[in-house]
Amino acid sequence: MRVCVIGLGKIGLPLAAQYASKGFQVIGCDVNKDVVESINRGVSHIKEEPGLGEKVKAAVVMGLLSATTDTVEAVKRSDVVVIIVPLVVDKKGNIDYCIVDSVTETVAKGLQKNSLVVYETTLPVGDTRNRMAPILEKSGLKVGIDFHLVFSPERVSSGVMFDYLRNIPKLVGGINEESTRRGVEFYGKVLDSKVIPVSSCEAAEAAKLFDMVYRDINIAVANEFAQFCDARGLDVVEIIEAANSNPFSRILLPGVGVGGHCAPVYPHFLIKNAADVGIDLSIAKKARKINDGMPKFTVSILKKELGSFKKKNVLILGLAYRGNVKETFMSPAIALIKNLKKSGANVFVHDSLFSKEEIEGFGAMFSDLQNPSSLDAVVLATNHREYRDLDFAELKDKGVKVFVDGRNVVNKEVVEKYGIIYRGVGRS
Ligand SMILES: NC(=O)c1ccc[n+]([C@@H]2O[C@H](COP(=O)([O-])OP(=O)(O)OC[C@H]3O[C@@H](n4cnc5c(N)ncnc54)[C@H](O)[C@@H]3O)[C@@H](O)[C@H]2O)c1
Known part of the structure; x- marks a missing residue:
């Protein structure tokens, strides 16, 4: 199994190193040439993640991890494509899809029959099916028939990646049952944590958002309590x-x-x-x-x-x-x-x-x-x-x-x- 990881940042590079540590061939893709060159020399550009430097070096030396800026070519050579680039909002809260859309267009150019595409980048509910699938289908391949599509939220945190990758269950929701099955099979091979299938990609997207909104509200309550305590x-x-x-x-x-x-x-x-x-x-x-x-x-x-x-x-x-x-x-x-x-x-x-x-x-x-x-x-x-x-x-x-x-x-x-x-x- 050959895996392509798109976005070699604080989350994507540890994921690439984790998959390689399980013996799989991993190609990492990033638009940043310095990041790609550094990884190909066996040097992690992220210094703050405990254990990452050693894992990247070992994977590169063993020939299991390489990096490239040529995402189309990497996707062509992969059975599984994992997308983990940022999706952010502007000051008014409007979603800026620029990066994730353009990555998806690029994936479509190299997409192969029978491959599995996974979005780990946090997405609004419905986007895997309604926004990403139509872009991927520009490849001429039909989602759920010619290729499999899954949303699997990344619930780790930078700075404690390898600990969380072992301990936080991985949620997997596919576009259909077969996609979910393929996603569960993939994560079962590359992670040590429990893998939990959910009924759809929408359920997986919503689970990540509920978790984050709950945490934001919890902190807001604490912040209001703080203002009360300050006054009292x-x-x-x-x-x-x-x-x-x-x-x-x-x-x-x-x-x-x-x-x-x-x-x-x-x-x-x-x-x-x-x-x-x-x-x-x-x-x-x-x-x-x-x-x-x-x-x-x-x-x-x-x-x-x-x-x-x-x-x-x-x-x-x-x-x-x-x-x-x-x-x-x-x-x-x-x-x-x-x-x-x-x-x-x-x-x-x-x-x-x-x-x-x-x-x-x-x-x-x-x-x-x-x-x-x-x-x-x-x-x-x-x-x-x-x-x-x-x-x-x-x-x-x-x-x-x-x-x-x-x-x-x-x-x-x-x-x-x-x-x-x-x-x-x-x-x-
Ligand atoms: N940082 C966290 O703690 C955290 C936790 C959970 C989930 N996530 C998810 O992971 C996503 C990425 O977070 P991160 O912290 O790794 O971000 P990051 O900014 O550290 O890394 C993003 C990487 O994507 C690359 N990139 C940008 N455009 C690209 C393109 N078109 N093609 C290929 N690569 C491209 C950038 O060069 C960069 O190396 C987040 O948006 C979120 O959805 C992050």
Whole structure:
């Protein structure tokens, strides 16, 4: 069995390496020439994924993994085609199909009889059947007869890929029964996790979206609880932990905001799907609004302690939307930068996953933690491992008066020991 993986990013490359580790011949496709060249040298361009570097090197050395920019040729030589490119929304929540449509057009050009096409990219409900299948049929092959088509949501997370690939069940929903059977057979061979067939590709698409919307709403509730606790002088973390001691309560933690390709994006897919059939997903919409408002709320916490921002030096710790992952898509840190600058602050950002140029590209000044020499406040925006051991004595020496813990991960007592005011999100 020869497998083609299209999109060798944070998710696609680990998938390609996983399939190769099971002894299958894998061709990875990407539009980025540097990514392709690096993989063909046996070097992973993604450094933050534990175990990925070793797996890519081993697969390339064994001749099981290669990469190319020629997707048509790779599809022609493959029995299974897995598509894992991004599908995102613009600022107004409109879906931008540009990449996934063009990849599908390319797949159609190389599609072979009897092959299996799998969409792992999260799609709105109905898109596998109604949008992707007609494009694939431009190949002259008939879906469900000449080739098989499946939607199988990717429910892993970058940074813990190989752990999740072992432990999170894989959902498979085909365009018809035979497609589902082929999909289940494929994943049974390449994964160690349980494979769960569902009744249709629509069921698999909806399962992924329900999961993400539920999580977004759960975080929004936690964020509202945080605002209540802030106003009442309570500690939201203590209270959520206490509430969750009941096994029926699974409240997530509040924070500075929600970013990345997934949680802020997929609710819009389902909101649109529902609107198309006259259903208003009002709770999902409200949750998006609450979560998008959290950077502003975090700035308001700091303002209460600092007073005016004029000419104050504020350091943001972390540009990435999530700890230990080099990704800025819809990162709350970007909204923090904008809000703080608008209020008149001099904004510095530290994130060792990003270069000086990358940080300056977001309109902030670069900090390597040594500069600037004087600081008024710090906002922790990303739960990077390295921020667990911050040197508060040094921060105090620089003049830091307030530390806002946007991820509620820092020990309050340690900060206060140095005479710095500690504020969390909902921990007044
Ligand atoms: N990142 C996550 O934690 C996560 C979790 C679950 C599911 N997903 C799904 O995976 C998708 C991809 O996420 P990611 O984090 O790997 O994204 P990424 O940005 O890290 O990688 C995407 C890759 O696709 C490549 N690409 C873009 N256009 C292409 C084209 N026309 N042909 C071939 N390659 C192309 C890019 O060059 C890049 O290497 C998401 O949109 C989502 O549907 C992601």
